[in-house]
Amino acid sequence: MNCLIVDDNKLARTAMRQLASHVDHLQVLDECSSAMEAYNLLQKEKVDLLLLDIEMPGMSGLELTRNLGSKAPIIIFTTVKKDYAVEAFELKVADYLIKPVSPARFIQAIDRAKEIYESNNREIQVSDLEFVFIRDNGVLKRIRTEEILYLEAMGDYVKLFTAQKFHAIHATLKSLEEKLPAGKFMRVHRSYIVALDKIEAIEDGTILIQKNNIPIADAYKSALNSKLKLL
DSSP states (O other): EEEEEEEOOOHHHHHHHHHHHTTTTTTTEESSSSSHHHHHHHTTTOOOOOESSOSSSSSHHHHHHHHHHHGOEEEEEEESOSHHHHHHTTOOSSEEEEEEEHHHHHHHHHHHHHHHHHHHHHHHHHHHOOEEEEETTTTTEEEGGGGGEEEETTTEEEEESSSSEEEEEOHHHHHHHHHOTTTTTTEEETTTEEGGGOOOOOEETEETTTTTTEEEEEHHHHHHHHSSOOO
């Protein structure tokens, strides 16, 4: 995983590079002294992670993140102030570090970014999976993944729902979760997995899929929000 350090303070950039040098799976691609310089570099280079200061002359780190939109790499904000934390996490950043950053806290943030990086790569690898085979009452059936609405755990079985019917599968929800494309499906409750592109509405902790109400557990809300393309 490579990273770009963006900070108008040279000493801060040096400190961040020093921290990064102790992480084997992290390579510093370059440094930028302004958000605009970083923006221009990002148009030419593939960057996995931004270690991004917030308060800089001209364009701030928050403004850079908004300008990059869906093309933004994984971002960890590095700043001397706590004031921007709420606004930062609304932008779905991986972490928010207060300078000076301790090695332990830096590693924690990088580990979180690495999890996101690996998850994104897994989604790319399996996103072209078009169908799965299930054993339903002793018969092996092929189901197109685009037909699946959601799955519900029921004791030793899982119900797989399509628009036309449901299939009873002798399996655990966890085993099916591991086989489905992570970019298209997500567990939202200990008993439910949903197809993300079939979600019609979310209200009061409930997902609506073709008139079916599916609960969202608090533990999954943050991850779900990060998967959805919120405007």
